[in-house]
Amino acid sequence: MRQFPSNEELPARQVAAAVGQQSVAAGSDITGVVQTGDGSQAFVVQPGAPRTPDCVDIRPGLNYIPMRTGLFVGRSEEMTRLDSALSKAGQTVVQAVHGLGGIGKSTLAAHWAVTREHGYYPVRWINADTVDDIEVGLAELATDLEPALAAIPSRSTQAQWAVQWLATHTGWLLILDNADNPVDIEPILARASGGRFLITSRSAAGWRDAVTVALDVLGEDEALKLFNRLATSAGPREMDGAADVCAELGYLPLAIEQSAAYLAQNPLMTPLEYLALLRDYPGAMYGAGAEGIGEERTIARIWRLTLDKIADRQPLASDLLRALAWYSTDAIPDVVPGALFAGVSEPPEVNSALGLLSAYSMVSVDRKTRTYSVHRLVQAFLRTPDNEDPHRTQQLIDRARSFATHLHLALPGTSRDAQARHTWDALIPHIDHLFGQSELRDFGEVYVLFSAGGYLIDIGESRKAIKYLERARAGCLDFLSADNPQTLTCSHNLATAYHSVGDYERAIPLYESTAESRRRVLGEQNKETLVTLTNLGCAYSESGYPEKGILLLRFVVEHGDSYRGEDAMTIRRNLCRAYQNANDLESARSLGEEALVVGVENLGPNHPGVIRTRHDLAHIYEDMDDRQAVIRVVRAVLGGAYEESDVTPDMLDSLHCIALMSLGVGGHAEAAQLLERVVASASELSDNGEEVDVEHYRQSIALDNSSNDGQRNGVD
Missing domain, CATH: 3.40.50.300 (P-loop containing nucleotide triphosphate hydrolases)
Structure with missing residues (x-):
């Protein structure tokens, strides 16, 4: 039990002394109000009010939600x-x-x-x-x-x-x-x-x-439902183009609400007319609210507040977002942001900026594909100057586009390996979007189009390459001289693209002028000059002038001492084909066999280029009706030690054609063996994601079996 002290045990009265000006000392309890200090205030709370929080129960009327939600979809x-x-x-x-x-x-x-x-x-x-x-x-x-x-x-x-x-x-x-x-x-x-x-x-x-x-944007149907409900709130009206408006706004709910309210306030305006205003006067329309909807409920106001917070925390993040606004909306490869600011910011700072933009949902991250996306309306907003918005001045927008053109630092140096091709394929849509039809502003932009055009030729997309290379060549002539090596290379590549699509009327004159310039600037036996002469010779030969082609291609073979390996084989194959086009089969046979020897010695018997050379030779033997020579080609191929994993789609076509030629000259056993290899290789390529028509090759086996059955039954 607690013991209470007796009177004798109570302590003596305490004596207190005030120390300092305007101070108060208390020797015991104070029961009144003590006030001191020049600016002091006293609050006297009446007994019973306010109560402590734990004593206050709920009562009706306490809910508070300041938003109307009747338009929710x-x-x-x-x-x-x-x-x-x-x-x-x-x-x-x-x-x-x-x-x-x-x-x-x-x-x-x-x-x-x-x-x-x-x-x-x-x-x-x-x-x-x-x-x-x-x-x-x-x-x-x-x-x-x-x-x-x-x-x-x-x-x-x-x-x-x-x-x-x-x-x-x-x-x-x-x-x-x-x-x-x-x-x-x-x-x-x-x-x-x-x-x-x-x-x-x-x-x-x-x-x-x-x-x-x-939260993501609304679905297309939901966005259209919201837009129509708001725009027709005062009664029926012309709504043609409503879906186009929603698509232009990227199905963003606030933008849909803002635009529909604007239409509702302007009953004579159609959605198509609103869309024209949005495209012609984007800056004004982003900030245009309707009566009864304050400017704080416009995308211009909402995004400015977000950009304020981002810029306060990390200015680089704002610069990066404005640069990304110049690309296509989706699937921006992860190599791009670092390339844009190489030499300006260190990788950790760029990563931090990306993290901040992701945190504020100004960019979306796809971890599986390692890409970024920016909403299309955010991009359009950031590309639209507004001198009243500190984040969208003309100077900042121009600076962002300059950063965006640093894309050339993200371009792969090759198109030969799978990873490089994957990166190129991911970059092409953004190159399209960045340059569009706008004028090229410096050679850095020209270089991006020039490099992309070369890649497109490599993968067989020559028609698209032409669009890139025509603009790139015009840019070279604007920023460089006509005889500058870069200009000449661009001209050569453009002629090659014309050549690839069979447009000899444009390819041959451009080859001729480029060859003449390279002879003058680089020398007649310079390798780049010889490359242009080679392509010009092939174009002559293919377009009905084989004699002119033979003269040029023979010159290349005779002076191509600098060619080694596959190139040394290729220049002989080119001359072989020119002789074949001229119907000089003996000369074609001689050059083809010489090309094969050079290829085997330098590359081995199973190299794709060697297989293509055997394919060309088999065609010459077939034209000469030398059936045994065709079968020797097939046996040489069958004797190769290549693995299915070494076969490329192009090589597969060459092997398939060789097998069919063997079938045509009576080499059924050899054809059957080779076709089985072709189908096995095609299946492996298909399993690895290559677009290969395996069934097409299987049908060739069925054709071979049918041919054998016909022979057994005495059918010629």
Whole structure:
């Protein structure tokens, strides 16, 4: 049992002395009001008010949701996820909805809170943009719960009272809207565990203990439904072009709402007329709201606020986003951002910028394909100058496009390996989008088109290469001289593209002028000169002038001492074909056999180029009706030790043709063996993702079997 002291045991009266000006000393309890200091204030709280938070119960009329949700469409999956997460019992639930500004986060949260029978009360909406905004919202909750608190002028005290009330009660739902910095709301989350939190945020980062929902744009049908409902709110009207408007806006909910409200306010305007305004005056339309909808509900305002926050934290992120705005919307390869800022920023800084942009949903990341995407309307917005927006001045936009053209630093140095081809294929759509029909501004931009054109020729896309190389050659003539080696190379490649599609009328004159310039600038026996002469000779031969082709190609063989390996074999094959086109089969046979010897000695018997040379020779033997020579070619191929994994699609076609020639001259056994190899190689290529028609090759085996059956039955 606790012992209380007797009178003798009580301590003597304490003597206190005040120290310092305007100070007060108390030797015992003070029962009145003591006031000191020049600026001091005294607040006298009447007995019984305000009550402590744990003594204040809920009452009717406490809900506060400032948004109307009658125009809500779609989002059934996201609504279900909120149902699931916020219905869990026995634990603190923090649900964070994040996404691009204007994607509909706040609308989703409000619609869920208003329409679902969730049982939470009160439901309070607090703007969480800043710490001050959060304090204001909490203070309003406090005074709604306990009106006597309005007499206390300290908003901080009121907010703390509200947090204590949340901590001592259950069953409430607090919606924290636009909480972009988790640190700002952490004190509330840590103390109030009896209710539920529904958070909307532009940022996807930092929600470690929250169940998150990432919002994407509306589906096409949902966007059109929202647009039509808003635009026709005053009655029926012409809606032709509505789907085009929604597509142009990238199905972004806020942009759909903004444009439809503008139409509703302008009853004589059609969606197609609005679309024309959007394309001709994008800057004005991004900021154009309608009567009754404040400018804070326009994409111009929403995205400016987001860009403010990004620029404050890391200016490089703003520069990077503006540069990415010049590319195609989707699948920007991960090699691009680092290349754009090489020499300007270190890789860790670029990675940090990408992380920040991803956190604010200004870029989307596809981890599987290692690519980035930027919403098309964000891109258009960032390419549109507005001198009233510090993030979109003409100077910043021009600077961003200059960074975007640093794409040449991301170009692979080759097109021969699979990884390089994959990178090239990923870059081509962005090269298309970046340059479009705009004028080339420097040789760096010319170089990108020139390099892409060369790659397209390598993969057989010569028609598309022509478009690139025509612009690249014009750019070379603008920024360099006509005799500059880069200009001459571009001219040669363009002539090659014309040649590849059979356009000899444009290929031959361009070859001729390029050959003449290379002779003059580089010398007649320079290898690049010989390359152009080789292509010109082939073009002559193929277009009906084999004698002119033979003269040039013989000159190349006689003076091509610098050629080695496959090139040495190829120049002889070219002359062989020219003789064949001239119907000089003996000379063709001699050059073909010489080319084969050179190829085998330098490359081995199983090299794809050697196989193609055997294929050419087999055709010559067939034309000469030398059946035994054709069969010798087939046997030589069958004696090769190549593996199926070494066979390329081009090589597969050569082997297939050799087998068919063997079949045609009676070499059925050899043809059957080779066709089996062809089918096995085709199957392996198909399994590895190559586009190979395996069934086409199998049908050749059936043809061979049918031919054998005919011979056994005496059919000629």
